[in-house]
Amino acid sequence: MDMLAGLLTGPQARGAFLQKSVLNPPWSMRIEDRAPLSVVTMTQGSAWLLPDDPDAEPVRIDPGDVAVVRGPAPYTVADLPDTPVQITVGPDQRCSTPEAGDVTDSMALGVRTWGVAGPDAGAAVMLSGTYQAPGEVGGRLLSALPTILVRPAGTADSTLIALLASEISGEEPGQEVVLDRLLDLLLIGVLRAWLAAPGSGTPGWFRAQGDPVVGPALRLLHESPAHGWTVEELALKVGVSRASLARRFTELVGEPPVGYLTGWRLALAADLLREPDATVEKVARKVGYSSAFALSAAFKRVRGVSPREFRSGTPAPDAAMAQGPRGTVVLGRAVS
DSSP, rough: HHHHHHHTTSOOSSSSSSEEEEEEESSSEOOOOSSSSSEEEEEEEEEEEESSOOTTTEEEETTTTTTEEEEOOOEESSSSOOOOOEEOOOSSOOOTTTTEEEEEETEETTTTTOOOOOOTSSSSSEEEEEEESSSSSHHHHHHHHSSSEEEEETSSSSHHHHHHHHHTTTEEEHHHHHHHHHHHHHHHHHHHHHHHSSOOOOOOHGGGSTTTTTHHHHHHHHHHHOOOOOHHHHHHHHHHHHHHHHHHHHHSSOOHHHHHHHHHHHHHHHHTSSSSSSSSSHHHHHHHHHHHHHHHHHHHHHSSSOHHHHHTTTTOTTTSSOOOOOOOOEEEEOOO
């Protein structure tokens, strides 16, 4: 498995919230669902995404564009940047207005379809998918994302968007799984384009893959995280001195090899802990710790909660989700 494949196996939808919104101008929705990640695309009409950051510029998305919005901060999506907020979407995906209160059910139009009805409805049609809890391995990648990342329609897979639009209102057996995988494919397409685009702000540890010294070392750590790596052994494997590897790795990645390995092991452990039959002892062995106690100590030190608390959903003392760089990136140019 290459490094990118390993990272992208993390953000897998499992019962993601997907919805088709049918809207007529003027419309504006404030999203306060605190979701870690959302994917938005238009099949008809255009929309503006407005992050809460007062320094960030609104970004327009047109049919076929795919936008990835990193949470949990609120944001607004509207027909125009200055349209006042009319509907608020809360943490439970319930929709409300100041005048009518909860309108989730009264504005339902069918299976996973919501908005306005009537012969003239549908000036704008938006598909959205919300990840409730992306995997921790993918979280290492997702936390490096800008607030809003947009892949223009010219590079997006129009066939995939059309398929999602067709399937989103279906009720066939296994429909949820089909929708989850379509959402994953849209997300992965945006992430791959972002990682490949020069000057798009990708993290140093990803760019370092192309380095003749650090790249091979990173691949060794990713392929065999449970191995008892030392800097000396890594240096021997890649054919440089210990000092050279340590210096260059830290310069390009932003942390020394052992620190990076610890973070990678704990990310893997977090994903494994979500599996129903996992025990802390089994997970510890799989990611390179000699015992459940050793893993628990490292997990608690870095994440603020024990593995068992993490699995039960107990929040860490600094429960705020990791915040990546602020701003918006439309692939090919930085907006802010």
